[in-house]
Amino acid sequence: MHDFPDLPFDAAIEAIKATVPSHLQSPRVGIVCGSGLSGLVDSIRDLHLVPYNTIPGFAESTVPGHKSSLAFGLMGSGEGVPVVAMLGRFHPYEGHDLRVVVYPIRVMARLGITNLILTNAAGGLNPNLAVGTIVALHDHLALPNMTGMNALLGPLTSSSHARFVPLSDAYSPALRRLLFLGAHHLGLSADEVTEGTYAWVSGPTYESPAEGRFLRLVGADVVGMSTVPEVLAARQEGLNVMALSLVTNAVVIPETYRDIRAEVATELAGKPVELPPAQVVSHEEVLEIGKAKGQVMMKLVEYVVSALS
Numbered sequence: 001m002h003d004f005p006d007l008p009f010d011a012a013i014e015a016i017k018a019t020v021p022s023h024l025q026s027p028r029v030g031i032v033c034g035s036g037l038s039g040l041v042d043s044i045r046d047l048h049l050v051p052y053n054t055i056p057g058f059a060e061s062t063v064p065g066h067k068s069s070l071a072f073g074l075m076g077s078g079e080g081v082p083v084v085a086m087l088g089r090f091h092p093y094e095g096h097d098l099r100v101v102v103y104p105i106r107v108m109a110r111l112g113i114t115n116l117i118l119t120n121a122a123g124g125l126n127p128n129l130a131v132g133t134i135v136a137l138h139d140h141l142a143l144p145n146m147t148g149m150n151a152l153l154g155p156l157t158s159s160s161h162a163r164f165v166p167l168s169d170a171y172s173p174a175l176r177r178l179l180f181l182g183a184h185h186l187g188l189s190a191d192e193v194t195e196g197t198y199a200w201v202s203g204p205t206y207e208s209p210a211e212g213r214f215l216r217l218v219g220a221d222v223v224g225m226s227t228v229p230e231v232l233a234a235r236q237e238g239l240n241v242m243a244l245s246l247v248t249n250a251v252v253i254p255e256t257y258r259d260i261r262a263e264v265a266t267e268l269a270g271k272p273v274e275l276p277p278a279q280v281v282s283h284e285e286v287l288e289i290g291k292a293k294g295q296v297m298m299k300l301v302e303y304v305v306s307a308l309s
């Protein structure tokens, strides 16, 4: 296998191995912690943190709720499974090039992981998904991918990589099976953990009502600003992928718009006008739900990782 020089893989691996104890240097599972979900680190023992700014080629995460370190350690009971977790990811809306966004996934693949568990905070498009629901992705819908913003555009980063990567099998059924076994063991209902399709958008704006309606109409259950580029790189690297969305807010999808003209007419007729409550989402709300519900996500991830031992 031949790595290309614009991405400093060898230097990154060297920097990591220089500080991580030898029994943790070859993780089997990679985990990416989404917005507000870095609490997953609490389930890692023998923890060893490597700050991103000490790893050649890594950027810094600039989003609140995203720390900027790789966490090495053991997860699960008994001997434990060696894992590496990204405490914070990179998003294109921060100004990072897509090759930089997925670089950590490729580094983790070169460290030896074979399974990747991605987590994210997402807006709910499907009205049946309550805030707090965990959605195991079985598919995605990525308009940016289809219109020239694909993480696999450009020169291959290894001569062993496929140029054309199929996505019909991107989300491992075997890992999802383990997840639902875990949900059963943890006593979680079908309303708490379910499956769905993730729409990837670039952000950083949240959806306008018409955009939310459009994404729902074309079949998406949740929407977010990450994960898909990482899935593409992981599949090109030959990793098995599981991706979990935590629904942190409902995307506002009104069936009708407020009739402001009617409100004005009512007001002019001297009658009181009842104003509907404002419905806007904020990143603070996203982080809050992540903190409140991240524990369940953590338990599920722990179950799946343990089952991979």
Ligand SMILES: O=P(O)(O)O[C@@H]1C[C@H](O)[C@@H](CO)O1
Residues within 6 Å of the ligand: 033, 034, 035, 036, 063, 089, 091, 119, 120, 121, 122, 203, 224, 225, 226, 227, 282, 283, 286
């Ligand atoms: O990194 P994730 O996808 O978990 O973060 C979500 C999407 C945006 O980055 C941010 C919006 O609140 O949360």
Ligand SMILES: Nc1nc2[nH]cnc2c(=O)[nH]1
Residues within 6 Å of the ligand: 121, 122, 123, 124, 201, 203, 205, 206, 207, 223, 224, 225, 248, 249, 250, 251, 281, 286
């Ligand atoms: N695009 C998008 N990303 C999110 N991440 C968390 N909530 C949302 C949302 O409503 N929309």
